[in-house]
Amino acid sequence: MARKLLLDKAHIENIRYYDVYRANGGYAAAEKVFKGMSPEQVVEEVKKSGLRGRGGAGFPTGLKWSFLAKPEGVPRYLVCNADESEPGTFKDRYLMEFLPHLLIEGLLISSFALGAHRTYIYIRGEYAWIPDILEEAIEEAKRNNWLGKNIQGTGYDLEIYVQRGAGAYICGEETALIESLEGKRGNPRIKPPFPAVKGLWESPTVVNNVETLAAVVPIINIGGEEYAKIGIGKSTGTKLISACGNINKPGVYEIGMDISVEEFIYSDEYCGGIANGKRLKACIPGGSSVPILPANLLLKTAKGEPRMMTYEGLNDGGFVTGSMLGSGGFIVLDEDQCVVRNTLTLARFYHHESCGQCSPCREGTGWMKRVLNNIENGKGKMSDIDLLWDIQRKIEGNTICPLGDAAAWPIAAAIRHFRDEFEWHVLNPEECLKRNYGLAHYADPLPVPAAVAAAV
Amino acid sequence: MAVQFSEEKLNKVKEIIARYPEGKHKSALIPVLHLAQESFGGWLSAETMDYVASLLQITPIEVYEVATFYSMFNMQPVGKYLFEVCQTGPCMISGSDQIIDYIKKKLGIGVGETTADGLFTLKTVECLGACGYAPMMQLGKHFREHLTPEKVDAIIEECRAKAN
Ligand SMILES: Cc1cc2nc3c(=O)[nH]c(=O)nc-3n(C[C@H](O)[C@H](O)[C@H](O)COP(=O)(O)O)c2cc1C
Ligand code: SF4
Ligand code: FES
Numbered sequence: 001m002a003r004k005l006l007l008d009k010a011h012i013e014n015i016r017y018y019d020v021y022r023a024n025g026g027y028a029a030a031e032k033v034f035k036g037m038s039p040e041q042v043v044e045e046v047k048k049s050g051l052r053g054r055g056g057a058g059f060p061t062g063l064k065w066s067f068l069a070k071p072e073g074v075p076r077y078l079v080c081n082a083d084e085s086e087p088g089t090f091k092d093r094y095l096m097e098f099l100p101h102l103l104i105e106g107l108l109i110s111s112f113a114l115g116a117h118r119t120y121i122y123i124r125g126e127y128a129w130i131p132d133i134l135e136e137a138i139e140e141a142k143r144n145n146w147l148g149k150n151i152q153g154t155g156y157d158l159e160i161y162v163q164r165g166a167g168a169y170i171c172g173e174e175t176a177l178i179e180s181l182e183g184k185r186g187n188p189r190i191k192p193p194f195p196a197v198k199g200l201w202e203s204p205t206v207v208n209n210v211e212t213l214a215a216v217v218p219i220i221n222i223g224g225e226e227y228a229k230i231g232i233g234k235s236t237g238t239k240l241i242s243a244c245g246n247i248n249k250p251g252v253y254e255i256g257m258d259i260s261v262e263e264f265i266y267s268d269e270y271c272g273g274i275a276n277g278k279r280l281k282a283c284i285p286g287g288s289s290v291p292i293l294p295a296n297l298l299l300k301t302a303k304g305e306p307r308m309m310t311y312e313g314l315n316d317g318g319f320v321t322g323s324m325l326g327s328g329g330f331i332v333l334d335e336d337q338c339v340v341r342n343t344l345t346l347a348r349f350y351h352h353e354s355c356g357q358c359s360p361c362r363e364g365t366g367w368m369k370r371v372l373n374n375i376e377n378g379k380g381k382m383s384d385i386d387l388l389w390d391i392q393r394k395i396e397g398n399t400i401c402p403l404g405d406a407a408a409w410p411i412a413a414a415i416r417h418f419r420d421e422f423e424w425h426v427l428n429p430e431e432c433l434k435r436n437y438g439l440a441h442y443a444d445p446l447p448v449p450a451a452v453a454a455a456v
Numbered sequence: 457m458a459v460q461f462s463e464e465k466l467n468k469v470k471e472i473i474a475r476y477p478e479g480k481h482k483s484a485l486i487p488v489l490h491l492a493q494e495s496f497g498g499w500l501s502a503e504t505m506d507y508v509a510s511l512l513q514i515t516p517i518e519v520y521e522v523a524t525f526y527s528m529f530n531m532q533p534v535g536k537y538l539f540e541v542c543q544t545g546p547c548m549i550s551g552s553d554q555i556i557d558y559i560k561k562k563l564g565i566g567v568g569e570t571t572a573d574g575l576f577t578l579k580t581v582e583c584l585g586a587c588g589y590a591p592m593m594q595l596g597k598h599f600r601e602h603l604t605p606e607k608v609d610a611i612i613e614e615c616r617a618k619a620n
Contacts, residue, residue, distance in 0.1 A: 075477070084585050085583060085585065086583075087544045087545055087546055087582070087583040087587065088545070088546050088583075088587050089585065089587075090585045090586060090587055090588055093585050093586075118477070124585065125486075125490070125526070125528045126528065126584050126585065126594055127585065128596075128597040128598070129597050129598055159475075161475040163475075163483075163486070163487065164486065164487060164490060165486065165526070166486050166489070166490065166526035166527070166528040166529055167526045167527035167528035167529075167581075168525065168526050168527065169582070169583075180486065181483060182480070182482065182483055183482035183483045183484065183485035183486060183514075183518075183522065184482075184521075184522060185521055185522055185525040186525065186526075201477065201480055242587065242588055243588060244546045244550070244587035244588040244590065245546055245549050245550065245587075246549060246550070250587075250588035250589070250590075251588050252588070284545075288544070288545060288583075329587070331545065331546050331549075331587070333549055334549075337549050341548065342545050342548065342549060345543065345544050345545045345548050346544070346545050348544075348582075349544050349545075349582045349583065352527075352582055353582065355525075
């Protein structure tokens with residue numbers, strides 16, 4: 001069994017409530033901090049742990065915290081990003097629903113480290129029942145003097161508030177989130193200035209993901225160095241993976257970042273293999289924005305080595321033969337699935353979620369959706385495939401925020417690895433309405449096509 | 457129906473405004489719009505939005521531009537029960553297309569339409585963060601997951617019983 005640091009107590013009945021959480025070692029990390037650590041020491045511990053942001057980008061958390069500007073007399077804010085809207089991702093929901101005090105303890109320690117006295121949890125509006133759970137836990141924490149004024153007699157004050165969004169993926173992007181929290185449309189801001197200098201209400205602000213902030217608790221408990229011993233290289237500690245699609249056991253798993261993708265998919269401890277005795281066709285391993293990989297490249301890198309469930313492992317081969325760990329949204333497609341249709345749903349998603357500020361993103365996502373819709377419905381031309389390639393190239397890198405890239409990458413990867421499936425749709429306009437293309441040569445255990453391997 | 461919060465809801469508005477520093481009450485807009493939509497028929501009429509603007513002492517346009525940006529705010533009346541079925545990739549590969557077709561047939565309406573009795577509206581939405589429990593839909597405050605035709609039947613019956 002892998003070491004669990006976040007979900008180790010998730011199975012305990014009523015762990016949602018303060019008394020049970022406390023009786024099982026809860027708030028011990030906060031106690032440790034208040035009994036003798038300075039804010040700088042907490043930041044140092046997080047740096048030592050090697051923790052990287054769990055929201056998708058994987059930026060080192062300790063480093064991010066050290067960038068926070070500290071002008072005299074200006075409040076600083078911590079905002080917890082619980083917008084969780086990346087297709088395939090549902091891990092933060094699990095943490096908040098079942099272990100709300102773990103998040104609150106993490107927020108308390110992190111707020112103390114950053115010198116924040118008002119902290120907001122920005123949660124996607126559709127998780128409409130979770131604010132009640134969080135607010136109840138906040139009340140409990142307050143009654144036990146872990147929040148409010150003069151916490152545990154230290155003189156430190158902190159309030160945590162829950163803010164609901166109202167349905168907009170873009171509000172997960174940190175500057176759009178800040179705009180939304182200020183009561184505006186979720187239009188991303190041009191950076192610089194970065195939130196660390198000018199964020200919420202023009203004050204220095206740190207935005208971190210739910211899982212990142214929860215991970216601060218075990219880091220303090222076991223120490224940064226001990227945490228860094230788990231995992232491989234710069235992928236330290238444990239990571240929550242939300243697994244979905246055509247597997248036997250969809251759900252949220254905590255992995256040590258030292259296992260292979262093959263073990264994650266096929267072992268009974270995790271996904272339990274492909275459902276209904278089917279074969280694995282493809283996988284989007286880190287949420288909808290990351291490149292899709294065919295089975296052969298998913299299980300082994302282009303060099304033929306086992307692919308590992310780490311930031312570097314999933315990225316091995318770059319965008320030519322690799323993907324990304326992203327948010328940990330692990331989407332598995334079996335042999336019956338249509339890559340064109342799947343790509344179409346993602347193009348529609350990004351078109352729907354584009355805030356509309358930049359024309360390459362606003363117009364490009366709409367085009368890609370329409371062209372894909374034609375191909376999927378047997379009305380495509382061969383030149384449409386190149387057109388799609390061309391549009392995604394024109395979006396990437398030409399926008400205010402990374403949503404444009406996130407919309408472009410899945411399409412580029414689908415064409416790169418599954419071009420013959422797109423061509424088959426064009427060449428068989430009637431048949432493609434009745435059946436799917438199937439596996440072709442993508443499935444495990446066939447080797448990596450020579451052309452791809454040579455390109456690396 | 458005159459648009460006016462009850463005493464209790466007005467207190468709730470005050471409580472929301474108190475979450476922000478002095479002078480930053482515009483931040484209360486989205487939470488108060490949620491409260492307004494819940495209180496005034498499940499959608500935001502111009503009258504409702506103007507009322508919210510006056511409560512928060514901001515201009516009506518500041519409310520309209522926000523209300524129209526977010527997909528959870530309904531700009532038109534909807535049925536008493538709003539079925540919001542997710543259709544994004546992970547749900548699609550787990551059978552959401554079939555569930556949407558089944559609901560359409562069962563209720564005799566298309567996507568975006570409301571049944572003649574005003575009870576049900578069908579909407580398709582993008583990923584709701586329940587991909588591992590697909591197919592799924594949002595119904596009011598909660599998610600209904602692992603949907604099958606039988607489960608859809610039961611949900612429709614449950615709503616009809618509640619409406620009576
Ligand atoms: C379009 C878009 C959507 C995003 N959605 C989320 C999200 O739902 N949750 C999240 O934590 N980060 C999301 N991010 C990343 C945030 O901008 C930010 O990097 C993150 O919250 C930082 O936290 P971390 O360092 O702890 O990962 C998104 C980014 C983009 C560009
Ligand atoms: S890239 Fe898209 S979502 Fe991001 S700011 Fe531009 S239009 Fe908005
Ligand atoms: S794709 Fe439907 S809930 Fe995520």
